[in-house]
Structures are given as structure tokens and as C-alpha cells.
Amino acid sequence: MGWPARAGLGVCLAFSISGSVRAQEAAGPPGSAEASADAPGVPVFSVPTVEVQASPETEPSDSAQQRDPSGALTVIQTADFGGAARDTAEVLSTAPGVAVQDSGGYGQSKSLVVRGASSNGTLVLLDGIPLNGAGGIADLSRVPLAVVERFEVLRGGAGARYGSGGLGGVVNVVTRRPGAEAQVAGEATYGSWNTVRGWVSATGPVLEGEALLLLHGGRSTGDFPFRFDASPALPGDALVERRRANNDAKGAGGLLRVRHGLGEAWELDAMAELSADDRGLAGTAQNPLPDARQGGGRVAASLRLSGERGPVRGSVRTWFRGDRIELSGGPLVTQGRQVLRLGGGEVEARTLLGERHGVSALLSVSAEDVTRAEGAPEGDSRPGWWRASAMVMDEISLAGERLSLAPSMRVERAGPYTLLSPKVGATVRLPEGFELRANVGQAHRAPSFQELYVRQGLLLPNPSLRPERVLSTDAAVVHRTERSLASVGGFYSLYEDLIAYELYPPFSAKPYNFASARAVGLEAEGEWRPFPWVAGAFSYTLLVSRNLRDDPRYYLKELPYRPRHKLSARASGGPRWLTGRVEVATQASQFINRTEEAVLPGRTFLHAGLSSTFGRFPELTVSLELKNLLDAQAEDLDGYPLPGRFAAVTVAASFGGPSRASSKGARTNTR
Structure with missing residues (x-):
């Protein structure tokens, strides 16, 4: 089937299916656990939000709820993990459909696999x-949870x-917003292997606006012990204990965010983020690297003007990242040294047409380039290209607002590639608190600069790559009450022209x-929140992947690095002055090659912690966290040993303004 025919098929599929549920978040109704989270003596424990109604009028046009009102959306508030000594990857792994690919402990590389798409098929913003x-690929170790x-x-x-x-999905990292009241807050953590993390922030009114300044930093020696099989060819031989070397990591940075009202209908929001990091690259247990290092830095900035003019709500935004x-x-x-630069701008608007239609449109232009290119056209050592796209979406309300349809279409030009991405979704609201959600659509990913032109280590470029694409559909049924929420759904994704690295003799991959x-x-x-002082949450993912390549060696084999089962469960209970929590994270075994001959064993981690909060203004919280309580021995994707039992103490304090505890569980999406 030719490319035009396949694109046409995707369009027909996208506009032939209806049925969906609005995956949105909002504050709980009176009497719910969310509404009572501010009460003294009530522990705060929240699960990622899946299905709760929110008023579209309070949502910014670029929020996930507005951009994809029928999508399978989970919103995770980081305040719910206060004192739990987690990093960004660990928090994101609690969402269904999300698996983390990790390369060690604190500060080491971590990326995401969402619904079976490769790490480079998950867009992180x-x-x-x-x-x-x-x-x-977005390295989550370079996104500090503090911001x-x-x-x-x-x-x-x-x-x-x-x-x-966005083949498998999108993760939008929303940074902390300024507050209208003056407040100074901070947090410090000390744990095993000389792991130190901390941040301090100040927020409040500045020049008729609001500003937030946050500084953060952390380090770890990473020299944890592990058991090693020095003679894997001899079964039954004793394991020897070794200590990981050249596994240290450190990083620091800051975030500045300013909001300023322009009259009653407009707002200006500016953000600047700066960070630097350095880490050892320890290699594998069999082939350690005693002196390999990776250093990096990032600067990011954005400026957004949003508001209303008559019946139109919209925004204008520019951004840059290096x-x-x-x-x-x-x-x-x-x-070697590599520098990537990106910058662009977009205009987005939404308006109501009559009583049944809410039309949204977006125009976007951006450019990017990268150094150390190999095989670039005409020998260009710093190739770059432009991206331009146009999108339109219509939200149609039918049957007395019990049915909502959301067809959308995006046309994009990414360098030499023209990409067409249609999608349609719907929300069906049923009696007794039930809802249905379904989506079908098509998405693309143009080859990245590294895959096309950049030689990085033993990874070779291939300038002849074609864009990969996915045809995907999903459906779910949701039930919610004032004290509970349950969601069960399935998905199907068909990938074509999938980009994957293969061995390129003698030692490289292409x-x-x-x-x-x-x-x-x-x-x-x-x-489930049966009582104000008890809460529980869980998520489960079943993923079955198949390689449809014609080569009989791989046909119908599972794709590497896709665990079939993943479970996350959490529970907490107790008064404000002594709250206990426990968490279980289980991931099944997974293949690490396409012939299903090499297997990475599964793992189960048990975490537990205690927190005690005193006072209101100021507020002081002391937490004790035990991660991997049973000292389970696990490995990363390359057989690298993951850390064992880890203990940490966290002290957090806030002076002035609303307390962090009182803001936990708040499920509004306004900024």
C-alpha cells in the first residue's frame, strides 16, 4: 500500500469511530476526600487523576484537557509525593501504560515507554x-522533581x-506557578550512599504581578554494593559482592517564573529554567568504565500571553531551549561535545459556535539544529530544519450534552517530511456515575537528528530513514463516586516503518x-477513600507486543524492552501528625533482543515511609523513607545492577502563604 493510500486510510479511520470519555481533573465535590484534604488531622494521599469533570472556561488553551478532551489523561500532582524521596521517573511510573527504562540510581539516565512505543516515540514537554x-529521547534524570x-x-x-x-503519548511537565501570598519554603533530603537533595523557593507579589524563584541541587556517590556472578558459565558458583564505581552524579539549577495581569482579561506568563549536571558512566557489571563521564546543561525559556477578546479565548507563545x-x-x-538548539512560536485560539460547537485552531512554527553531524547534506556539520504545522479541532455536544465528539486534524511539515495526523474521540455520559471513552487516530515521528546525521559513541547515523507512524485506538469505561474512582480500558496500536537500532558489525549499531x-x-x-484518614490507589498495565517484520527469526516475537505486566499500588493512613504510607511497584520480565533469547528478570520493589507535620504558619514536616525495603536485587536494561535498600530522611518547612499540605490533593488545572 502506497503512502497516499495509507494516509487516506488513516483519515477514514479517524473519522469513522465515536465514543469517548472526557479524561479531566477537578476539585472533588463537597464531602469528598479532595474537599476535606485541608482539614486538620487528615492525611493527604492522592492518586493520579483520571476522570473528574472540570469547567472548560477555567482551563488554559494549551492544557492537556483542552488540547485532547477525550484522551486517556492522567494528572499527577507532585505535592502528593512530598517526603517520599522519589525522582521524576519514579513518580511518572505510577501512571498506567507507562514503563521506565532506567540505567542506574540517582542522576543516571531514565526514559519512558508508553503503550509500547519506543522512548523516542514519547514526547516530553x-x-x-x-x-x-x-x-x-527525553532523559528524565535531567528534569528535577523540585521544579x-x-x-x-x-x-x-x-x-x-x-x-x-507523540506516537505512544505525551508527558507535559508543568512547572510550579507563583503564588499571590509571600512564602518561603524549602526541603532537604539525606540518604544512603551520601545522597543529598534539596531546594529552596520564594514566591509572592512583585511589581503588581507574582513571581517564583526556586533553586535546587543534589548529588550522590552511587557506590552501592551488588552481588555479581563472576563465572556465569559455571552453574551453582557463589556470588561475590562488588561495589559500583564511577557511578556518582550531581546537578543543580534554578527556575524563575513570573505572572503579570494585563487588565481583567489578559495575563503574561514568563518562565526561565537553567540546569547543569555531571555523572559517571559506569558501564556494565561485566565491562566497567572507570573514567567515562557525561556532563550537560540546559537553558529553557518561554513567554506566553493568554486571555479573552469577545467570544475568543487564546494565547500567543514563544519558546527556546538549548x-x-x-x-x-x-x-x-x-x-565529544554536542549542542542542540530549538526555538519557535505558536498561536492558539478557541471559540464557541452556537450552543453545540467549540472550535479550536493552532498555528506553530519552530526551528532546530545540532552540532557534530555526520552524513548531513553537503557535508553540513550543523544541519537544521524548520517545522510548521496547522491544527483544527471541533468539540460537538449532542444528546443534551450526554455525548461529545472531538474530531481533529493536524498537517505538519518537519524538514523534508510532510505528516498528516487525524484523530477523533468522544465522551458518552451514562447514568449511575458511569462514562465511556474511545479514540482513534494516526500519529507520526520524523527521524531525529541523531538518527539521521549524528554519530554518538557506537551509535551510527542513517540519512535514508523514513518517518515512522502509528494507527491507534483505545476505549475505556469509568465509574466514580464521591469516595472512589475506577477505570478499565484497552488499546491497540499498529506501528509502521518502526525505527529501531540493529547491530552494525563489528561493534556499532545503526x-x-x-x-x-x-x-x-x-x-x-x-x-478509594473509605474514610478521611485512609486512602488507597493502584494502576495496572498489560502490554502484549508483536514484531510483524517478515524475517522469520523475528516474526510474531515480542518487541524488546516492553514488560508485559506492570503494577503500582499505594496506601496511606493516619492523622496529620503521624501518617504512614506503603507502596508496591512490580514489573514483569522483558526480552532484551528480538529473538527472545536474552531476558531481563522481573522485579518487585516495596517502599514504606512515615511523615509527621507540625504547625501551620510556619509548617514543619519530617519524613523517613525506606525504598526497596526487601533489598530486591534488580538490573537495568544493560545488566547494570540497580540500587538495593535505600534509607532517607527529609525535612521540609514553609513560612507564610498557604501550607504545602493544605494544597495537596487540589485538582484544579488553572495556572
Whole structure:
């Protein structure tokens, strides 16, 4: 089937299916756990939000709820993890459909797999600024949790609303917003292997506006012990204990965010983020690297003007991001410095047409370039290209607002590639608190600069790559009450021209397009609050992937690095002055090659903690956290040993303004 025919098929599919549920968040109704979270003596414990109504009028046009009102959306408030000594990847892994690919402990590389898409097929944004690097992969270890207010996790093909790269989904990292009241707050954590993390912030009114300044930093030696099999060919031999070397990491940075009202209908929001990090690249247990290092830095900035004029709500936004990665030590071929620059702007607007239609439109233009290119056209050592896209969406309300349809279409030009991404979704509201959600659409990812032109270490470029695409559909049923929430749904994704790295003799790897692959799965999550002082939450993902390449060695084999089962469950209870929590995170075994001959064992981690909060103004919280309580021995994707049992103490304080505890569980999406 030719490309025009396949594109036409995607359009027909996208506009032939209806039925969906609005995956939105809002504050709970009176008497619910959310509404009572501010009461003294009530522990705060929240699950990522899945299905709660919110008023569209209070939502900014670039929020995930507005951009994809029928999508499978989970919103995670980071305040719910206060004192739990988690990083960004660990928090995101609690969402259904999301699996983390990790390369060690604190400060080491971490990326996401969403609904079976590769890490480069999950688009990660910082307040709307793309964070995916030159290889198309966003390293979550470079996103400090201290700067994050919430995560918006949109699962499923998101090309219609977010453009190239959102094959498996989109994660929008929403940074902390300024407050109208003056407040100074901070948090410090000390744990095993000399791990130190902390942040301090100040917020309040400035020059008739509001401002937030936050500074953060952390380090860890990472020299944890592990058990090693020195003679894997001899069964039954004793394991020896070793200590990981060259596994340290450190980083620091800051966030400045300013909001200023322009009359009653307009607002100006400016954000600047700066960070730097350095870490050892320890290699694998079998082949350690004693001196390989990676240093990096990022500067990001955005300026957004939003408001209303007559019946139209909209925004104008510009943004810039620069990333630097420098490799030293280790093999000579891995050394070098690489800089990626991106910048762009967009205009987005929404208006009501009559009583049944809410029309949204977006125009976007951006440019990017990267250094150290190999194989670029005409020998250009710093290739770059422009991106331009146009999107339109219509929200149609039918049957007395019990049915909402949301068809959308995006046309994008990414360098030499023209991409078409249609999508349609719907919300069906049923009696007794039930809702249905369904979506079908098409998304694309243009090859990244690294895959096309950049040689990074042993990864070779391939200038002849074609864009990959996915046809995806999902459906779910949701039930909610004042004290509970349950959601069960399934999804199907068909990938074509999938980009994957293959061995390129003698020692390198090179990306190629493969015919097709599919991923089918089940997602379930729930929350239960039987009493104001007890809460529980869980999420479960079943993922079955198949390689449809014609080569008989791989046909119908599972895709590597896709665990079939993943479970996350949490519970908490107790008064404000002594709240206990426990969490279980389980991930099944997974294949690490396409012939299903090499297997990475599954793992189960048990975490527990205690927190005690005193006072209101000021407020002081002391927490004790035990991670991997049973000292389970696990490995990362390359057989790298993951940390064992970890203990940490956290002290947090706030002076002035509303307390952090009183803001936990608040599920509004206004900024």
C-alpha cells in the first residue's frame, strides 16, 4: 500500500469511530476526600487523576484537557509525593501504560515507554517546550522533581494535537506557578550512599504581578554494593559482592517564573529554567568504565500571553531551549561535545459556535539544529530544519450534552517530511456515575537528528530513514463516586516503518526502518477513600507486543524492552501528625533482543515511609523513607545492577502563604 493510500486510510479511520470519555481533573465535590484534604488531622494521599469533570472556561488553551478532551489523561500532582524521596521517573511510573527504562540510581539516565512505543516515540514537554534530545529521547534524570507542580500524562497517539513524536503519548511537565501570598519554603533530603537533595523557593507579589524563584541541587556517590556472578558459565558458583564505581552524579539549577495581569482579561506568563549536571558512566557489571563521564546543561525559556477578546479565548507563545551534552573518558569514539538548539512560536485560539460547537485552531512554527553531524547534506556539520504545522479541532455536544465528539486534524511539515495526523474521540455520559471513552487516530515521528546525521559513541547515523507512524485506538469505561474512582480500558496500536537500532558489525549499531509491529494492552486504575484518614490507589498495565517484520527469526516475537505486566499500588493512613504510607511497584520480565533469547528478570520493589507535620504558619514536616525495603536485587536494561535498600530522611518547612499540605490533593488545572 502506497503512502497516499495509507494516509487516506488513516483519515477514514479517524473519522469513522465515536465514543469517548472526557479524561479531566477537578476539585472533588463537597464531602469528598479532595474537599476535606485541608482539614486538620487528615492525611493527604492522592492518586493520579483520571476522570473528574472540570469547567472548560477555567482551563488554559494549551492544557492537556483542552488540547485532547477525550484522551486517556492522567494528572499527577507532585505535592502528593512530598517526603517520599522519589525522582521524576519514579513518580511518572505510577501512571498506567507507562514503563521506565532506567540505567542506574540517582542522576543516571531514565526514559519512558508508553503503550509500547519506543522512548523516542514519547514526547516530553516542559511547559510546552519539547525536551526530547537529539536522539528523540527525553532523559528524565535531567528534569528535577523540585521544579514540577504536576505531570499531565496523555496516553495514545497524540500527533493531532502535539505534532511529530507523540506516537505512544505525551508527558507535559508543568512547572510550579507563583503564588499571590509571600512564602518561603524549602526541603532537604539525606540518604544512603551520601545522597543529598534539596531546594529552596520564594514566591509572592512583585511589581503588581507574582513571581517564583526556586533553586535546587543534589548529588550522590552511587557506590552501592551488588552481588555479581563472576563465572556465569559455571552453574551453582557463589556470588561475590562488588561495589559500583564511577557511578556518582550531581546537578543543580534554578527556575524563575513570573505572572503579570494585563487588565481583567489578559495575563503574561514568563518562565526561565537553567540546569547543569555531571555523572559517571559506569558501564556494565561485566565491562566497567572507570573514567567515562557525561556532563550537560540546559537553558529553557518561554513567554506566553493568554486571555479573552469577545467570544475568543487564546494565547500567543514563544519558546527556546538549548541543550549541551559532553562525553569524556572511556573509549575514544564516545568522546565529544554536542549542542542542540530549538526555538519557535505558536498561536492558539478557541471559540464557541452556537450552543453545540467549540472550535479550536493552532498555528506553530519552530526551528532546530545540532552540532557534530555526520552524513548531513553537503557535508553540513550543523544541519537544521524548520517545522510548521496547522491544527483544527471541533468539540460537538449532542444528546443534551450526554455525548461529545472531538474530531481533529493536524498537517505538519518537519524538514523534508510532510505528516498528516487525524484523530477523533468522544465522551458518552451514562447514568449511575458511569462514562465511556474511545479514540482513534494516526500519529507520526520524523527521524531525529541523531538518527539521521549524528554519530554518538557506537551509535551510527542513517540519512535514508523514513518517518515512522502509528494507527491507534483505545476505549475505556469509568465509574466514580464521591469516595472512589475506577477505570478499565484497552488499546491497540499498529506501528509502521518502526525505527529501531540493529547491530552494525563489528561493534556499532545503526537505525533502520522495519515493516511493522503491534501493541495491544489493558489499563486499569482506581482510587478509594473509605474514610478521611485512609486512602488507597493502584494502576495496572498489560502490554502484549508483536514484531510483524517478515524475517522469520523475528516474526510474531515480542518487541524488546516492553514488560508485559506492570503494577503500582499505594496506601496511606493516619492523622496529620503521624501518617504512614506503603507502596508496591512490580514489573514483569522483558526480552532484551528480538529473538527472545536474552531476558531481563522481573522485579518487585516495596517502599514504606512515615511523615509527621507540625504547625501551620510556619509548617514543619519530617519524613523517613525506606525504598526497596526487601533489598530486591534488580538490573537495568544493560545488566547494570540497580540500587538495593535505600534509607532517607527529609525535612521540609514553609513560612507564610498557604501550607504545602493544605494544597495537596487540589485538582484544579488553572495556572
